[in-house]
Amino acid sequence: MDRKKISILFSLFMIAVFSYLIFEASGFQDLARYFPYTIAIGALILAVIDLILQLKDYRKKSEDGEVDQLPIKSFIYIGWIIGYMLLIVSFGFISATIIFLGSFLWLETKFKLWKILISIGIVIGLLYVISTFMNIQWPTGWLF
Amino acid sequence: MLEAALDALFIVLDPSRVVFIFIGILVGVTIGFLPGLGGPVGMSLLLPFIFGMDPYSGIALLMGMVAVIHTADTFPAVLLGVPGSSGSQATIMDGYPLAQRGEASRALGAAFFSSIIGGIIGAVIMFFAIPIGRPIVLMFGSPELFMLSVLGLSMVGILAGNSAIKGLLAGATGMLLGTVGGAPATAEYRFTFEWIYLFNGIPLTVLALGLFALPEMIDLLTQKRSIASSSKLEGSRLQGIKDAIKHKWLIFRSSLIGSFVGFIPGLGGSVVDWISYGVAKQTSKNNENFGKGDIRGVIAPESANNAKEGGTLIPTILFGIPGSGTTAILLGGLILLGVSSGPSMLTSDLDVTLTIVWTLALASVFGAIVCLLVAKHVAKISLISADKLVPFLLIIMMVGAYQSTRHWGDFLIFILIGIIGWFMKHLDWPRAPLLVGFVLATSAERYLHLSMSRYGFEWLSRPMVLVIGVITILIIVSGTHMKRRSNRMAGGGDHG
Amino acid sequence: MGKLSKMLGVGLAVLLFTFLAACNEEGNGGNANSSNGDSFYDGDDVEVIVPFSAGGGTDSLIRFLSNYFQEYTEGAPSFQVQNIEGGGSINGANEYVDLRDADGYSLLATSASTKIPFLIGQEEVRYDLRELQPVLGTPNGVVLYTSPDTGITEGAEIKDADQELTLGATSPTGIDVMTLLAIEVLDIRDDIQIIFGYEGAGASRVAFEQGETNLDYQSGTAFQSDVTPLVEEGSAVPLFSYGFTDESGDIIRDPAFPDIPTVKEVYEDMYGEEPSGEAWDAYRAFVGVVNNLHKSVWIHEDAPQEAIDALGEAATELVQDEDFQSEGAEVLGNYDPLVGEELEGAIDSLTSIEEETLEWVRNYLKEEYDVTGLVE
Structure with missing residues (x-):
């Protein structure tokens, strides 16, 4: 993915966020408004300047033919992390961790089955120990 | 008072209490080591044991834990680029690049040695500050606190590096994230989307973990490599210690900054390491390597954040107002031990106060030594390849993030910030200014409001306000000046 | 190498936890009550x-x-x-x-x-x-106090202060509400500038000691440890306590401060009659739940x-x-x-x-202090 394009898209996204915050803040009481309002307006101005600079730069150098790429593979791993979260929210932490760890070690790390089982065993064991003695909690699901 | 101090030392050195200090240290090291876990977890672990203890032993246990959490969280900061708790945020700026170069041992060695010295200096300053602590704290009214927030915010410019506009944007984004939740000046919840999770604002731990840890894990996986780019560790702990000794003045200076900023209630201990990092960067020669693995960038924040522990205890025990999250917990513990904070800590409870000082000093020395001893082995984490390390780290961090409020929102914000942080990392948006803006947003807004509603514009002419203002300007100007000079010396001053 | 460090870490953790577990057993083992089977728990x-x-x-x-x-x-x-x-x-x-x-x-x-x-x-x-x-x-009670610079020596003089009275507070939706009600009962709202935004009771107490504000209140326990020394050295003057409610819902003196009059007594001093009305009912309800x-x-x-x-x-x-x-x-x-x-x-x-009563409080806060997010 073209890094410069993404950068412009990200800046547009931030401009949208700042604009939304300005809109939202305009409805606050005076004392709650002035601070976020001032900062968001300043940020919006800076973001627009930044965007203009980027657009200039984009035209100037796109003739080289060299395109700076963002690693597309990263999105697969972002997907893994989001998937793990969704598993936690739907099945509870322990079940989600077993599923996530097992499938990750199987598909990505290419561990052998016995190694996967041992890894899961150790992790679950340690989690059990710290939850017992350290007042650490996590969302429970219908299994654990 | 010296005599009382000696008496207190004998109380602390009672063998049974030394054992308690060590138990506290072990707990603190373990908790500091795990990213996302901090004082509250340690406290809930130790609380059941301190009931019925005599105050000195209870303090030994609690202070042992409190004193080393910010030492041990250097491990995740250096090895994984993850700010462990609020203490070691700035350490990641240079500690992590060092680990990437395979010099994790050196960075850890320097960090722990600085921690020892910082901890001792902090305790010494605390000892001398106890009698004059109340008037000093009372010097800082709302206008002064506002100016100190501005001083902290000026670090945004220093941390922005080469992309000034993006740095400022990141700082502003951080401040806007900091305004989420209840407004300080009036009863209104802002940017919460009617979601009760956001009423208390975004938890700092979740933000810091997401911003720095997730992008790093994603990239490690993408590049299928270990944290250290080399397959062998270079640089030893001893070399790190030598580095630290070489920069003894930096340690001393940073420790002074640490204990002084820690003193000031209301600003929070969480900016201390950034301020000392920024000041170190601005006042050092040849500072172009800061942010790329300069050992001074590890020494400065680490000495400051250990020295801070002594400082934050002054407002905590003399006024009952906590200077940091951990001291808030300490207050609860003290009450359970039958000690109530306040002016009596200078008179009838002076021995308790002095016990705290001694325990703090001893625990930070012992704690750092323990960390130093295990550092060699722990540093090897940086050699494990990503696909074998990251899934386990992710599990630990999910657990850590969830301890912030124990609401599923912790996961959501963690990952959301993580994705935004990943884009920021790859699109050259500096992330440290965002964290600084976030941490200081509330105090800047609060104290500006308080100053204006109490004094109108009159507060601008208060002497301390002017002094802090001048210091802020000096720091900013000295940075540009130094940069220009070093550019000229390097012969590459094409941008002026 | 990786394995070694992992094993070491695991070993250390296990050791620590076993130790703590041992302590835990010891801590809880002593007080097991005799359970004979017919108890609920x-x-x-x-x-x-x-x-x-x-x-x-x-x-x-x-x-x-x-x-x-x-x-x-x-x-x-x-x-x-x-x-x-x-x-x-x-x-x-x-x-x-x-x-x-x-x-x-x-x-x-x-x-x-x-x-x-x-x-x-x-x-x-x-x-x-x-x-x-x-x-x-x-x-836990609440006591309101002032600085001697205001020239006030007792609650009833609060309308005749030498300086403008400034009260440091946190937020009109928190514990401050009780103070707002007390001020309404005594009808002294116009005599006091209330500055919201202090981080908590500790911060507002420091602001008082700094002279940034000259009116402050603290919970009974905090007053004992942090304000009593100020009273003794002459830099704080207690004005009134918020009191407690007795069985009949009447306001009585704070048992920890038997010498400090309550809001009720101050009102009687100021106006020569017993307080009454909606604000008073609300105040008593709050004291009953929050203080008692x-x-x-x-x-x-x-x-x-x-x-x-x-x-x-x-x-x-x-x-x-x-x-x-x-x-x-x-x-x-x-x-x-x-x-x-x-x-x-x-x-x-x-x-x-x-x-x-609750409805009156809601409307009062909405109208007088612009509080949002309360039920209609």
């Missing part, structure tokens, strides 16, 4: 939801109490503290009423900041304290009667315990916990709070 676990983070004031108190509860409750159940933070303690209390069964196996701990959102009708609140049953309450039951432990109203009785008896007995009294002195200040009949009185005044 028979060595079971009882969950106590604390809507604050570990190590805070409420959390410390509950952890302190839970050891004694275990010792004195028939069947010696183990009390497990569960910290559910967020939303200024609304989260945890909501979770208690929404997601916990009224089976007697879960309790809720509250402090003043859990009660005020209910009393002022914050939209997010889903709990009704009138539908919960207190098991034990710890009282400052920090308290609750159980579902419809929990099994055996459970409520078992816990009630335990509460009555544990306050007699000598260790409890000596260790608890600092935790509780100079106040005796409410149990048994006194607690019944507090429950009566709680359940008798009228809907109109």
Whole structure:
């Protein structure tokens, strides 16, 4: 993915966020408004300047033919992390961790089955120990 | 008072209490080591044991834990680029690049040695500050606190590096994230989307973990490599210690900054390491390597954040107002031990106060030594390849993030910030200014409001306000000046 | 190499935890009560939801109490503290009423900041304290004081100050509401500039000592430790306490400060008659819930009667315990916990709070202090 394009898209996204915050803040009481309002307006101005600079730069150098790429593979791993979260929210932490760890070690790390089982065993064991003695909690699901 | 101090030392050195200090240290090291876990977890672990203890032993246990959490969280900061708790945020700026170069041992060695010295200096300053602590704290009214927030915010410019506009944007984004939740000046919840999770604002731990840890894990996986780019560790702990000794003045200076900023209630201990990092960067020669693995960038924040522990205890025990999250917990513990904070800590409870000082000093020395001893082995984490390390780290961090409020929102914000942080990392948006803006947003807004509603514009002419203002300007100007000079010396001053 | 460090880490952790586990056994082993099988709790676990983070004031108190509860409750159940933070303690209390069964196996701990959102009708609140049953309450009063520079020596002179009175406060939705009501009762709102935005009671006390403000109030326990020395050196003058309510709902003097008059007495001094009206009713309701039951432990109203009785008896007995009294002195200040009949009185005044009173408070805060997010 073209890094410069993404950068412009990200800046547009931030401009949208700042604009939304300005809109939202305009409805606050005076004392709650002035601070976020001032900062968001300043940020919006800076973001627009930044965007203009980027657009200039984009035209100037796109003739080289060299395109700076963002690693597309990263999105697969972002997907893994989001998937793990969704598993936690739907099945509870322990079940989600077993599923996530097992499938990750199987598909990505290419561990052998016995190694996967041992890894899961150790992790679950340690989690059990710290939850017992350290007042650490996590969302429970219908299994654990 | 010296005599009382000696008496207190004998109380602390009672063998049974030394054992308690060590138990506290072990707990603190373990908790500091795990990213996302901090004082509250340690406290809930130790609380059941301190009931019925005599105050000195209870303090030994609690202070042992409190004193080393910010030492041990250097491990995740250096090895994984993850700010462990609020203490070691700035350490990641240079500690992590060092680990990437395979010099994790050196960075850890320097960090722990600085921690020892910082901890001792902090305790010494605390000892001398106890009698004059109340008037000093009372010097800082709302206008002064506002100016100190501005001083902290000026670090945004220093941390922005080469992309000034993006740095400022990141700082502003951080401040806007900091305004989420209840407004300080009036009863209104802002940017919460009617979601009760956001009423208390975004938890700092979740933000810091997401911003720095997730992008790093994603990239490690993408590049299928270990944290250290080399397959062998270079640089030893001893070399790190030598580095630290070489920069003894930096340690001393940073420790002074640490204990002084820690003193000031209301600003929070969480900016201390950034301020000392920024000041170190601005006042050092040849500072172009800061942010790329300069050992001074590890020494400065680490000495400051250990020295801070002594400082934050002054407002905590003399006024009952906590200077940091951990001291808030300490207050609860003290009450359970039958000690109530306040002016009596200078008179009838002076021995308790002095016990705290001694325990703090001893625990930070012992704690750092323990960390130093295990550092060699722990540093090897940086050699494990990503696909074998990251899934386990992710599990630990999910657990850590969830301890912030124990609401599923912790996961959501963690990952959301993580994705935004990943884009920021790859699109050259500096992330440290965002964290600084976030941490200081509330105090800047609060104290500006308080100053204006109490004094109108009159507060601008208060002497301390002017002094802090001048210091802020000096720091900013000295940075540009130094940069220009070093550019000229390097012969590459094409941008002026 | 990687394996070695991993093994080392695991080994260390296991060692530490085994050690702590050993300590834990020792800590809890001594007080197992004889359980003869017919008690409601028979060595079971009882969950106590604390809507604050570990190590805070409420959390410390509950952890302190839970050891004694275990010792004195028939069947010696183990009390497990569960910290559910967020939303200024609304989260945890909501979770208690929404997601916990009224089976007697879960309790809720509250402090003043859990009660005020209910009393002022914050939209997010889903709990009704009138539908919960207190098991034990710890009282705590409030005292308002001023600086000698104002020339005021007693509460009734508050309208004749030499300087403008400035009060440092946190937010008109928190514990400050009680002060706002007191000010309304005394009709001194025009004489005082209230600056909201201080981080908490500690910060506003420091602002008072700095001279940034000249009027401040502190909880009874904080007043004893931090303000009494100021009074003794002559840099603070107590004006009035907020008092407590007795069985009939009348305001009486604070037992920890028998020499400081209450709001009621100050009003009588100023206006020569007893206070009355909507603000006064609201004030008394707030004092009854917030001061009398400052920090308290609750159980579902419809929990099994055996459970409520078992816990009630335990509460009555544990306050007699000598260790409890000596260790608890600092935790509780100079106040005796409410149990048994006194607690019944507090429950009566709680359940008798009228809907109109709460509605009046909501409208008052909306109109006078621009508070948003309250139910219509």
